[in-house]
Amino acid sequence: MHIVVDEDKCVAGGQCVFAAPDVFDQRDDDGIVVLLDERPPISSQEDVLTAISLCPAAAIRLADQDAR
Template identity: 70%
Template structure:
């Protein structure tokens, strides 16, 4: 799994951080998403998929390993 974030799309809602705090954070100055781990271990994949689904701005995309 590879995570791609588009900071320009991010609306600073913070739902990704609530869903997967080990993978996402927010900038202190404006709340925009910060990607902590672009290739998280398998134990975080379900939380990352949830973060993608609940992102109101669709600012997070996944490239799944095949």
């Protein structure tokens, strides 16, 4: 699993941090997403998929989706 974040799309909603705090954080100054681990362990997969589905700006995706 390889995660890609588009900071330009991020609206600082913070849903990703609530869903997967080991993978995502937010910048202190503007709340934009910070990717802590672009290749998290498989044990984080469910949390990451939740974060992707909750993102109001669709700023998070799996890189593998590009190949589809």
